[in-house]
Amino acid sequence: MRLPARRLWPGAAGTTRSLSLLAVVAAVGLLPWLSGRDPALSVLRARSAEQEPTREALDAIRRDLGLDAGPLSLLGGWAAGLVRGDLGISWVSGTDVGPSVLAGLQVSLALMGAAFGVAVLLGVALVAPVLVRGRASAGAGAAMLAAVPEFLLATVGLLVCGVWLGWLPTSGWDGPSSMVLPAVALGVPAGGLLGRLVADALPAVLEERWVELWRGAGVGRARVSAAALRRVLPPLVPQFGMAAVGLTGGAVAVETVFAVPGIGRTALGAAKSQDLPLLQGAVLALLLLGLVTGALSALVRRRLLGPALRDASLSLPPPLPVRVHPAIPLTLAALLATAIGWGLLRDPYAVNTAVRLAPPSWAHPLGTDGLGRDVLARLGHGAASTVGTAAAVCLLSLVLSLALGFLPGVAAGAADIANALPPVIVGILVAAVAGPGTGGAAFAVALISWPPLAAHAAALVQEVQASGFLTAQRAIGAPPSWILTRHVLPTVAAPVARHALLRLPGIALALASLGFLGLGAQPPAPEWGLLLDESRAYVERAPWAALSPAIALALLAGLAVSGAAYAQGVARTPGKEAPVGV
Numbered sequence: 001m002r003l004p005a006r007r008l009w010p011g012a013a014g015t016t017r018s019l020s021l022l023a024v025v026a027a028v029g030l031l032p033w034l035s036g037r038d039p040a041l042s043v044l045r046a047r048s049a050e051q052e053p054t055r056e057a058l059d060a061i062r063r064d065l066g067l068d069a070g071p072l073s074l075l076g077g078w079a080a081g082l083v084r085g086d087l088g089i090s091w092v093s094g095t096d097v098g099p100s101v102l103a104g105l106q107v108s109l110a111l112m113g114a115a116f117g118v119a120v121l122l123g124v125a126l127v128a129p130v131l132v133r134g135r136a137s138a139g140a141g142a143a144m145l146a147a148v149p150e151f152l153l154a155t156v157g158l159l160v161c162g163v164w165l166g167w168l169p170t171s172g173w174d175g176p177s178s179m180v181l182p183a184v185a186l187g188v189p190a191g192g193l194l195g196r197l198v199a200d201a202l203p204a205v206l207e208e209r210w211v212e213l214w215r216g217a218g219v220g221r222a223r224v225s226a227a228a229l230r231r232v233l234p235p236l237v238p239q240f241g242m243a244a245v246g247l248t249g250g251a252v253a254v255e256t257v258f259a260v261p262g263i264g265r266t267a268l269g270a271a272k273s274q275d276l277p278l279l280q281g282a283v284l285a286l287l288l289l290g291l292v293t294g295a296l297s298a299l300v301r302r303r304l305l306g307p308a309l310r311d312a313s314l315s316l317p318p319p320l321p322v323r324v325h326p327a328i329p330l331t332l333a334a335l336l337a338t339a340i341g342w343g344l345l346r347d348p349y350a351v352n353t354a355v356r357l358a359p360p361s362w363a364h365p366l367g368t369d370g371l372g373r374d375v376l377a378r379l380g381h382g383a384a385s386t387v388g389t390a391a392a393v394c395l396l397s398l399v400l401s402l403a404l405g406f407l408p409g410v411a412a413g414a415a416d417i418a419n420a421l422p423p424v425i426v427g428i429l430v431a432a433v434a435g436p437g438t439g440g441a442a443f444a445v446a447l448i449s450w451p452p453l454a455a456h457a458a459a460l461v462q463e464v465q466a467s468g469f470l471t472a473q474r475a476i477g478a479p480p481s482w483i484l485t486r487h488v489l490p491t492v493a494a495p496v497a498r499h500a501l502l503r504l505p506g507i508a509l510a511l512a513s514l515g516f517l518g519l520g521a522q523p524p525a526p527e528w529g530l531l532l533d534e535s536r537a538y539v540e541r542a543p544w545a546a547l548s549p550a551i552a553l554a555l556l557a558g559l560a561v562s563g564a565a566y567a568q569g570v571a572r573t574p575g576k577e578a579p580v581g582v
Contacts, residue, residue: 020417021287027429028283029075032067032274034433039067039091039274046092046273065091078280087284088277100266101281105289107173108255108262111186112248114179118187119194119243126195130202131225142199145192147505147557149512149532151253152550154185158257159540171259182258186251190243193506196561197239200498201232234304235463238455241297242419245290252424264424271428283425290420301459329566332559339366339552343380348373348526357542367544369534375548378526382549385521386528387556389442390508397450397507398500404450405457405492415451423448423510427519438511438527441520445510449503456499460492501564505557512553528552 032039040061044053051057062068066077081088087097126142161181162170169178205211205228214224252264267282269275342365352372360367366375404414427444434440512529514520521527523534528549535545 016414017291017416020414024283024287024417024421025280026075028280028425029078029276030071031271031279031429032276033071034429039276040065042274043091046275074276078277082284087281090275090278092273092275092278097277097281100278101263101285104261104263104266104282105285107260108248108251108264111179111182111251111255111260111262112244114183115186115190115247115251116244118183119191119247122188122191123195123198126192127198127202127229130199131206131221131228141558142192142196143505143557143561144554146189146196147509147553148189148192149509149550149553150185150189150251151257151536152532152546153188154182154254154257155536155539155546157181157185163540173260178258178260182251182254182260185254185257186247189506189509190247194236194240194243197236197499198229198232200495201236202228205231230304234301235456235459237301237304238294238297238459239452241293242415242452242455245286245293245420248286248289267425268428271425283421286420287417290416294416294419305463326566329559329563332555332562336552336555336559339376340380340383343374343376343378343383346374346377346380348377348381349524350374350377357538357545359542360544366548367542369531369542369545370538375531375545378531379528379548379552382526382528382531383552385438385525386508386511389438390504390511393442393446393449393507393511394500394504396446397453397503398497400450401453401457401496401500402489402493404454405461405496415454418448419451421448423514424519427514431519436519436522438521438525441511441514444514444519445507449507449510452503453496453500457492457496460495461488464488464491498561498564501560504560505553508553508556512549 027034032042038058040058041053043061043065044051044057066074078088085098087101089095090097090100093100122145158170158181161167168180170181172178208231211224211228214227248263251260251262252268254260255262255265256268263282263285267279267286270279270282350373352368354372355364355368356370356372358364358368358372364374364376366379369375369378423445426447427441430440430444430447431437434443508528511520512527512532514529520529523530531549532546535542539546
């Protein structure tokens, strides 16, 4: 159970990164052929929508782009140019791809920095009460913030601060004022997630002996708090890095709402028009950003751990059960069950244009949408596809992450690549093969939802295996199977499972985002992402149609986290010592 992998990890991670990078680039390069659509027709439409798609015009485009040579020839030519630093020429605009990719990346990095600043400020606000009280809360509030749809926040912010009050620009990219609303829309959910992860780990550290000794010696609260944060950050540093990358490439929906010319929106436009060189350049930039961020996160984490990791002398704090009043999960469960059950008794497809956009009433408790369909009915019938699919993807991600946690080289290499891919790009690739739909959207989200959990599991496995307690177990002759099943797995599985529950609403949000962009469930399906997308056009006149699925996602997040915390507290009987790290 030692870490011989310390010498093997870099090689394994490098090999996995290279293979994953090649696989993604090859898949992107094959997009026109995977989709079954004629790339010449897509390029013609993108260049001039009015031009007649005659045989002569399409043949001329094929000759100009070299499409007749096939995908392997195009990939080889693009790779040869890449070695020379040439990303190719856009099929649509005829300009160099490099400057377009660089301009989009600069915009997205600036937006990411602002959004990450918002996330850190919100995270500090969520963590501060834990540092003052010394114990965690149920975390339902933070989980609800993490589950707020970014594109809904963006739309509401645009209407309120941009249109009604006129305080901030509503679109484009022209100075710092243009990034305020997009940064808030992206930073609030990220801050809720990161703040909850830190707050979940702090109470156990604040109960350690050194904290009591420092306080007894007169050390100030600020210094104790800083030391406690340093103690809990190492296994969470990869999560901060992944969140930063996600704020860059995963901001497609927000960039679309505000017409921000970022790298994610650039990639989306290139994918829709099948502008292959531009799409390959944008995806490659995102992948390189993910690799650099992953390497920096690993370096920061190793610096925080110091020589204790090398000397196998870490001591891990046992996490404390959170005291959660049963009324919290019960109330949230009752609200969700009532709304879903009541909605299931109604017809989600009945159209009545005479009552379109009707406000909430006894006949329609949550109002009606733009076609006069009952919002409560569509919310209830969409729960199975949205929540059920998200739960299945979450469970699969948890199992995969626990397995990959013991193969950190493989996990680190593949995770850096998978995390750098925006869900919408993966959704486009999957939709090209399987067509848009709930199954394809679920598969796309499953491909990219495991990296944060796997990174968390790998960091915990490394720290557990380097702990002084396990060194003592080996010294007394404990067999590896005993160490694995009695100490390592319980120590790793519990916090990663809580993390997975916290990610459940985010997975539901990713599915909703694909539905929002037309890559998930298709109309007239009552899927929550479609509900958000359909209601965006009239959110100013009928906000209840958009707020209903958003509130349902927030309630789901609060229920998942508070329910898990309550179950954990009930499972620990007073006076019973848990194994180290459990």
